[in-house]
Amino acid sequence: MRRFKILVVFTFSIMLLLFLLVLSGHKPVTKEMESANLLDKKQFALNAEESRIYKEQQQKLLIAISNYFDKALKAGDIVGAGVSIVKGDSILLSSGFGKKNIDTKAKVNAETVFRLGSLSKGFTGVLTAELKNEGKLSYQDRVSDYIPQFQLGSQENTADIKLSHILSHTSGTPYHSFTNLVEAGIPLEKIAGRFNEVTPINKPGEMYSYQNAMFALTGEVTKKITGNDIGVSLENRFFRPLGMCSASTNYETLIQNKNVAVPHSKSRRGWRSKKLNDHYDNAIAAGGVNASALDMAKWMRFLLGHNPDVLEKAALEEVFKPRVDINIGRKYYKRWPGHLASYYGFGWRIHKFKDEITQKQQTIWHHGGSVNSFRNEIAVYPSADIGICVLLNSNSPIARTVIPDLHKIVEEIYFKNQEKISVHLPETAVNSFE
Numbered sequence: 538m539r540r541f542k543i544l545v546v547f548t549f550s551i552m553l554l555l556f557l558l559v560l561s562g563h564k565p566v567t568k569e570m571e572s573a574n575l576l577d578k579k580q581f582a583l584n585a586e587e588s589r590i591y592k593e594q595q596q597k598l599l600i601a602i603s604n605y606f607d608k609a610l611k612a613g614d615i616v617g618a619g620v621s622i623v624k625g626d627s628i629l630l631s632s633g634f635g636k637k638n639i640d641t642k643a644k645v646n647a648e649t650v651f652r653l654g655s656l657s658k659g660f661t662g663v664l665t666a667e668l669k670n671e672g673k674l675s676y677q678d679r680v681s682d683y684i685p686q687f688q689l690g691s692q693e694n695t696a697d698i699k700l701s702h703i704l705s706h707t708s709g710t711p712y713h714s715f716t717n718l719v720e721a722g723i724p725l726e727k728i729a730g731r732f733n734e735v736t737p738i739n740k741p742g743e744m745y746s747y748q749n750a751m752f753a754l755t756g757e758v759t760k761k762i763t764g765n766d767i768g769v770s771l772e773n774r775f776f777r778p779l780g781m782c783s784a785s786t787n788y789e790t791l792i793q794n795k796n797v798a799v800p801h802s803k804s805r806r807g808w809r810s811k812k813l814n815d816h817y818d819n820a821i822a823a824g825g826v827n828a829s830a831l832d833m834a835k836w837m838r839f840l841l842g843h844n845p846d847v848l849e850k851a852a853l854e855e856v857f858k859p860r861v862d863i864n865i866g867r868k869y870y871k872r873w874p875g876h877l878a879s880y881y882g883f884g885w886r887i888h889k890f891k892d893e894i895t896q897k898q899q900t901i902w903h904h905g906g907s908v909n910s911f912r913n914e915i916a917v918y919p920s921a922d923i924g925i926c927v928l929l930n931s932n933s934p935i936a937r938t939v940i941p942d943l944h945k946i947v948e949e950i951y952f953k954n955q956e957k958i959s960v961h962l963p964e965t966a967v968n969s970f971e
Contacts, residue, residue: 594950598622598629601946606634614935616801616808617645619830619928622947626843631831637930638799639808647831650783650797651928652813654906656833656913657826660771661755662704662856662884663840663848667774670852673762676701676883680708683758686730690737700758702741703751704883705860709737715750719820725753745861745881749823752884756822767821778847779839781832788815791827798930800910808931814909824908830928833915837924840902840917856883857902857919869937870903894948903940907932916940923947 602620609615617635621628633645668674678700681687688695689710702708714735718728728750738746756767763770768786776784785791792813801808817824828836842850859880871879875891877898888901902917914936915926925947927939935942 595629597950598947599632601950602630602632602943603634605942605946609933609935610635613807615929615933616931617649617798617929619645619647619649619651619798619833620943621647621830621834621837621924621926622943623834623837623841623924624947624951625841625922626838628831628834628838631834633830637797639801639810645798645930646796648783648796648829650785650791650794650827650829651913651930652791652800652908652911653826653828653913653928654817654824654908654911655749656904656906656915657817657821657824658752658884659904659915660775660826660836660884661752661759661767661822662882663853664759664767664770664774665700665704665755665883666852666856667848668759668762669855670848674700674758676704676855678758680754680758683761684726684729684754686726687754688733689735694737694740697741699741700755701860701883703748703754705881706745706747706752707742707861707881708746708748708751709739709741709743710735710746710748710751711738712746712748714748716748719750719753719823720816722815722819725750725757725819729754729757742861745863745865749817749820753820753823756820759822768825771821771826775836775839775847776832779835779844781828781835784826784828784832786818786821786825786827788813788818796829798911798928801931802910803931811910816909824906828928830926833926833928834924837915837917837926841919841922841924857885857887857900858882859887870905870940873938873941893945894952905936912936914940916944918944921952 606615606618606620615635616639617633617637619633621631623629631647633647633649635645637643637645637649665674669676676699679696680698680700680703681695689698689708694709698708715728715731718731738744759767759770771786775781783794791797797813800811800813802811838844839847840853859882861881863879863881863886868879870876870886870888873890875893877889877891880887886903888903890899890901891897892899899918899920902919904915906913910932912929912932913927917924925940925943927943929936
């Protein structure tokens with residue numbers, strides 16, 4: 538009996554202790570807690586709605602872009618295209634359309650490599666911005682200090698030619714001076730020594746005159762500064778850190794890649810495939826970079842300032858400052874809707890436009906590229922945080938209007954109804970030199 542009483546008392550004590558522990562852990566629900574829970578539920582619903590809108594917009598974009606390039610393929614305007622569109626730090630689309638080679642069934646995809654031509658100049662301009670940011674060069678450095686054999690006009694004129702002049706096509710050389718020597722494969726250091734044969738058309742900094750050979754001398758300058766070929770500098774400073782896995786700067790690497798687009802030319806019988814060549818391997822800074830649509834999406838995301846670990850956005854600003862008015866010729870981009878004015882920075886064109894929807898002025902960083910029958914276009918809209926790049930393995934007429942065409946599609950889907958995504962969303966990928 539005594540044992541039974543002890544057991545009952547012990548059991549009751551345990552139950553009382555458990556009750557007190559539960560009671561001590563219980564807190565009354567306050568208004569602040571109810572409010573916090575409500576905010577969490579609202580935020581969850583908001584995130585879910587934004588995610589739904591994002592997916593819906595991306596699907597609309599893919600359909601619209603696919604229809605655009607399917608129409609071009611059916612019309613025989615293109616053979617193949619690599620296309621990338623970025624918004625903020627998200628890759629909205631990175632895909633391929635058509636064939637790598639008209640003679641085969643192989644399709645272009647996001648990782649198919651194209652030759653970039655003068656889109657390479659944009660990489661060179663940004664490379665100089667990084668070296669300047671590191672204190673290794675000044676845009677006012679004299680070209681002759683780095684390349685002693687270089688001379689253009691008198692000694693006084695030669696001394697006045699700065700790095701800023703060759704980056705902005707304002708050195709005073711006639712249009713396309715010695716481009717023929719570049720395409721003939723003559724080493725750049727030898728071409729540099731032949732500018733004494735050229736008569737300047739104006740003083741440095743006075744007038745825009747597009748160049749390849751002169752611009753390519755930037756590669757010799759950066760080599761003297763870094764001790765590396767410009768291709769090595771681009772690989773170490775941009776391609777590798779940005780994950781541009783298929784980007785390259787030489788013919789050997791290009792032809793070893795099995796996923797490469799073949800160039801094409803058009804005849805009366807239609808498109809005809811051509812061989813890849815090594816033109817501009819001796820002038821990488823002006824036209825020797827190769828890359829895929831996915832590589833270019835990563836590049837544009839970086840240009841928009843979303844990889845500050847590679848280079849801070851502020852350090853890029855000088856590259857995109859207008860240096861000279863492009864007031865000559867009837868260039869195709871001057872016929873784009875809303876065009877107001879065009880300038881050249883360092884390896885980039887800077888256009889001023891009036892937006893057709895908002896009627897506000899905006900800036901576009903742009904360049905075209907052509908080499909070995911490839912034809913490409915890139916445009917970055919900094920205020921809208923958008924980038925568009927189209928790579929073509931033919932010299933197609935759609936290159937003249939593809940940027941405003943695709944930008945109009947993007948605007949109608951993402952901005953017409955002001956449905957803007959305001960939160961970070963994860964990266965998504967659906968898979969003449971002027």
